[in-house]
Amino acid sequence: MAPQLDSYFKQVDDLSDHFIERLRKAVAIPSVSAEDDRRPEVIRMGKFLASELKALGADVELRELGKQPHKEHLDLPPVVVARYGSDKSKRTILVYGHYDVQPALKDDGWATEPFDLTVDDKGRMYGRGSTDDKGPVLGWLNAIEAHQKAGIDFPVNLLMCFEGMEEYGSEGLDDFINEEAKKYFKDADAVCISDNYWLGTEKPCLTYGLRGCNYYSLEISGPGQDLHSGVFGGTAHEPMTDLMRVMSTLVAPDGKILIDGINELVAPMTDDEKSLYGDIAFTMDNLYESLGSTSGIYDNKEQTLMARWRYPSLSLHGVEGAFSAPGAKTVIPAKVIGKFSIRIVPDMEIEDVNKLVFAHVDKAFAALGSKNTCKCTLQHAGKWWVASPKHWNFTAAGKAVEHVWGVKPDLTREGGSIPVTLTFEQATGKNVLLLPMGSSTDAAHSINEKLDKRNYIEGIKLLGTYLHYVAEEPMKEE
Ligand SMILES: C[C@H](N)C(=O)N[C@@H](Cc1c[nH]cn1)C(=O)O
Ligand SMILES: [Zn+2]
Ligand SMILES: [Zn+2]
Numbered sequence: 001m002a003p004q005l006d007s008y009f010k011q012v013d014d015l016s017d018h019f020i021e022r023l024r025k026a027v028a029i030p031s032v033s034a035e036d037d038r039r040p041e042v043i044r045m046g047k048f049l050a051s052e053l054k055a056l057g058a059d060v061e062l063r064e065l066g067k068q069p070h071k072e073h074l075d076l077p078p079v080v081v082a083r084y085g086s087d088k089s090k091r092t093i094l095v096y097g098h099y100d101v102q103p104a105l106k107d108d109g110w111a112t113e114p115f116d117l118t119v120d121d122k123g124r125m126y127g128r129g130s131t132d133d134k135g136p137v138l139g140w141l142n143a144i145e146a147h148q149k150a151g152i153d154f155p156v157n158l159l160m161c162f163e164g165m166e167e168y169g170s171e172g173l174d175d176f177i178n179e180e181a182k183k184y185f186k187d188a189d190a191v192c193i194s195d196n197y198w199l200g201t202e203k204p205c206l207t208y209g210l211r212g213c214n215y216y217s218l219e220i221s222g223p224g225q226d227l228h229s230g231v232f233g234g235t236a237h238e239p240m241t242d243l244m245r246v247m248s249t250l251v252a253p254d255g256k257i258l259i260d261g262i263n264e265l266v267a268p269m270t271d272d273e274k275s276l277y278g279d280i281a282f283t284m285d286n287l288y289e290s291l292g293s294t295s296g297i298y299d300n301k302e303q304t305l306m307a308r309w310r311y312p313s314l315s316l317h318g319v320e321g322a323f324s325a326p327g328a329k330t331v332i333p334a335k336v337i338g339k340f341s342i343r344i345v346p347d348m349e350i351e352d353v354n355k356l357v358f359a360h361v362d363k364a365f366a367a368l369g370s371k372n373t374c375k376c377t378l379q380h381a382g383k384w385w386v387a388s389p390k391h392w393n394f395t396a397a398g399k400a401v402e403h404v405w406g407v408k409p410d411l412t413r414e415g416g417s418i419p420v421t422l423t424f425e426q427a428t429g430k431n432v433l434l435l436p437m438g439s440s441t442d443a444a445h446s447i448n449e450k451l452d453k454r455n456y457i458e459g460i461k462l463l464g465t466y467l468h469y470v471a472e473e474p475m476k477e478e
Contacts, residue, residue, distance in 0.1 A: 382419025
């Protein structure tokens with residue numbers, strides 16, 4: 001395998017400018033799934049991926065998912081499914097990624113145009129979606145192309161599933177995966193997802209767990225329209241005042257969730273689990289570097305990792321309808337919608353969390369004695385996932401990391417959520433591996449999101465090398 005991999009690596013290096021151009025084209029398509037008026041761009045991005053895949057000789061289909069629930073005027077973006085190779089003597093790996101991105105505006109504080117990939121002198125490639133998840137998705141296409149140009153046999157059959165709604169709760173995808181598990185995906189021997197991040201900037205990892213996410217809207221309304229605060233201030237119950245009060249009852253400044261019963265749903269810590277945290281290559285400086293400040297809640301790595309991986313967290317995200325522009329508008333907003341989410345962990349069930357959240361919000365609002373109305377709803381939800389890393393899929397990935405990066409990877413869990421991971425595992429009955437490309441400083445979801453050129457290029461080598469080791473692993477520990 002070594003000589004083959006050497007020529008594959010050389011080809012990846014030779015094609016690196018071309019691969020960066022491919023990423024530039026992808027980043028230039030503002031495929032923001034959460035913004036209704038960007039939906040045509042999300043669909044355009046799906047078509048771009050499909051045409052790149054076709055040009056590489058893959059069999060590609062765009063599968064429609066119908067209308068978006070609760071927004072029937074919007075078509076859901078298509079799922080791009082593709083097959084590359086159908087040799088019965090080879091293993092088949094199913095890879096998943098997403099081609100939609102989080103919203104981004106230059107005015108949010110970006111140093112560069114978010115949809116214009118900008119490479120600085122340190123090789124940092126800034127752009128929305130660079131690390132989450134366009135770089136990793138293109139990584140699979142680039143691996144195919146480098147094999148072709150190096151004249152090396154592709155080691156496995158590759159099934160691909162790329163969706164366009166991940167950042168909005170993967171609307172419609174669960175049903176699609178369940179439906180296709182025994183059809184389009186039937187040959188899959190294992191699943192690989194590249195859509196999370198290293199813990200630091202130097203040490204690669206393989207990931208076997210994710211938190212889930214319950215995302216809520218909290219709507220408070222009263223007046224028939226926005227009001228002049230000089231004319232009506234002090235005479236009417238104000239929705240923003242109520243909303244701030246209710247939202248402040250959800251979580252304490254030290255991160256403690258204040259909703260009765262939530263913390264009791266969490267699985268107790270075992271001694272075995274406790275012993276895992278000390279060996280992970282992660283320092284408080286790694287945290288401060290990725291935070292961009294020293295405002296961490298805990299002063300030690302163990303508690304920090306536990307807080308990220310195995311305990312729930314509640315974050316307040318924003319308020320729709322509130323005045324947020326620069327200046328000093330003296331308005332009383334008539335309707336405001338607070339957004340918050342809870343990252344859920346073993347053994348928290350989505351429905352149990354909902355019941356506690358709704359009861360808490362009702363009680364907190366009732367205590368205000370306001371004449372406004374309050375409505376709390378679940379916007380979307382995804383379950384947590386924890387799997388066993390003792391499987392040939394992880395063994396192959398571990399060998400590939402050692403080959404490409406020269407170190408054994410850490411085995412990590414992830415604080416973020418990729419809800420379809422569990423769906424793939426349950427629907428196909430196959431092992432799922434998370435194999436990240438980007439690092440902790442990539443600022444996914446934030447301003448100035450980036451992917452380091454080194455992580456992109458070595459990441460392409462890693463994805464290809466993983467497939468070679470997959471082809472060599474004996475079938476065991478299913
Ligand atoms: C880890 C992955 N790259 C990611 O960013 N997932 C999102 C998915 C999401 C969106 N709403 C709820 N979950 C995340 O963890 O926020
Ligand atoms: Zn994301
Ligand atoms: Zn992602």
